[in-house]
Amino acid sequence: MEIADWRKKIDELDEQIVALLSARAAAAVAIGQLKSKTAAPIYEPQREQIVFDHVREANPGPLSGAQLQDVYERIMDVMRALQRPVSNTDSK
Amino acid sequence: MEIADWRKKIDELDEQIVALLSARAAAAVAIGQLKSKTAAPIYEPQREQIVFDHVREANPGPLSGAQLQDVYERIMDVMRALQRPVSNTDSK
Numbered sequence: 001m002e003i004a005d006w007r008k009k010i011d012e013l014d015e016q017i018v019a020l021l022s023a024r025a026a027a028a029v030a031i032g033q034l035k036s037k038t039a040a041p042i043y044e045p046q047r048e049q050i051v052f053d054h055v056r057e058a059n060p061g062p063l064s065g066a067q068l069q070d071v072y073e074r075i076m077d078v079m080r081a082l083q084r085p086v087s088n089t090d091s092k
Numbered sequence: 093m094e095i096a097d098w099r100k101k102i103d104e105l106d107e108q109i110v111a112l113l114s115a116r117a118a119a120a121v122a123i124g125q126l127k128s129k130t131a132a133p134i135y136e137p138q139r140e141q142i143v144f145d146h147v148r149e150a151n152p153g154p155l156s157g158a159q160l161q162d163v164y165e166r167i168m169d170v171m172r173a174l175q176r177p178v179s180n181t182d183s184k
Contacts, residue, residue: 001122002126003123003126003127003132006119006122006123006126007123007139009119010116010119010120010143011143011146013112013115013116013119014116014143014146014147014150015146015150016112017109017112017113017116017147018147018150018151018152018160019150019152020105020108020109020112021109021155021160021163022151022152022153022154022155023105024102024105024106024109025153025154025155026154027098027101027102027105028102029154030093030098031095031098031099034094034095034098035095040095047099051102051103051106054103054106054107055106055109055110058106058107058110058111059110059114060110060111060114061114061117062114062117062118062121062174063113063114063117063170063174067170067173067174068110068113068170070166070169070170071113071163071166071167071170073166074162074163074165074166075163077162078155078159078160078162078163081159082154082155082159
């Protein structure tokens with residue numbers, strides 16, 4: 001396969017990744033709404049550690065565990081922002 | 093659905109996201125090997141912009157385009173590191 005073929009494959013993978021990240025974000029919004037009803041904290045480091053451990057266990061490579069966690073730290077940052085009502089007015 | 097139910101759903105989504113990110117990483121490694129044969133640069137800002145535009149177009153929400161791009165900037169950072177031979181000895 002040439003570079004162009006691999007990039008076509010990457011573009012297809014990205015469409016699937018975006019769909020899954022969006023489903024994950026919708027679930028985070030739902031959790032945020034449930035948390036706001038009980039005044040539960042948005043940031044729960046114990047839960048975030050469970051997520052990191054889970055994705056590291058599921059990791060088949062070639063990304064290292066640290067690299068995968070780097071990606072997930074950004075995902076969790078963004079999901080946390082989405083759970084904060086003020087972030088919904090952020091139009092950047 | 094309760095928070096625990098949403099978290100179970102998130103864990104299932106994460107397993108799929110990890111599988112797709114790993115397939116994407118494997119494609120990036122293949123591209124890196126092709127690039128090394130032709131001494132092509134690892135960092136290609138034009139291609140990265142195409143990726144950002146593509147994922148923003150595919151984005152159904154609730155993440156904003158900027159939030160999705162934040163996640164993808166981290167993904168691209170990690171994939172670029174994976175294409176550099178020296179990063180393969182990084183055991184962190």
